[in-house]
Amino acid sequence: MKHIEVVAGIIQSGGKIFATQRGYGEFKDGWEFPGGKMEPGESQKQALARELKEELAVNVNVADFLCTVNYDYPAFHLTMHCYFCAIADGKLPELLEHEAAKWLSPAELQSVDWLPADVEVVKALEANLR
Numbered sequence: 001m002k003h004i005e006v007v008a009g010i011i012q013s014g015g016k017i018f019a020t021q022r023g024y025g026e027f028k029d030g031w032e033f034p035g036g037k038m039e040p041g042e043s044q045k046q047a048l049a050r051e052l053k054e055e056l057a058v059n060v061n062v063a064d065f066l067c068t069v070n071y072d073y074p075a076f077h078l079t080m081h082c083y084f085c086a087i088a089d090g091k092l093p094e095l096l097e098h099e100a101a102k103w104l105s106p107a108e109l110q111s112v113d114w115l116p117a118d119v120e121v122v123k124a125l126e127a128n129l130r
């Protein structure tokens with residue numbers, strides 16, 4: 001089966017977590033942690049900083065690793081590495097590709113319709129924030 005490996009960022013600011021809603025493709029309207037695929041020669045953290053800059057025009061410091069999740073979608077196997085991120089310069093994300101975004105408090109994490117692979121990430125995040 002096809003294998004896709006991505007890095008995803010849990011951007012934190014003022015005690016809240018940034019969630020984005022996909023604007024296109026197979027998973028349109030699903031909620032996720034922004035990020036994307038690594039390019040050859042990039043570390044996971046470098047790839048994540050680049051993807052967040054491209055998608056959200058935001059400068060982040062990629063911080064602690066949270067978890068790696070594996071999920072079998074019908075058409076591919078996903079491996080996703082998740083890292084906490086802090087905004088480096090106070091400039092908030094702009095939606096260049098996503099259709100919507102929300103800043104969620106820890107208590108609000110279950111209030112959006114996460115992509116299937118993200119359910120486990122949210123569980124790990126809730127345990128980490130507790």
Ligand SMILES: Nc1nc2c([nH]c(=O)n2[C@H]2C[C@H](O)[C@@H](COP(=O)(O)OP(=O)(O)OP(=O)(O)O)O2)c(=O)[nH]1
Pocket residue numbers: 004006007008025027031032033034035036037078080115116117118
């Ligand atoms: N970035 C990201 N992708 C996720 C998450 N959860 C999840 O199932 N995915 C899936 C959706 C995509 O099929 C796959 C790869 O994500 P991607 O960001 O590279 O998106 P994409 O396939 O639209 O790729 P591209 O057109 O931007 O190259 O991972 C998540 O939290 N963040």
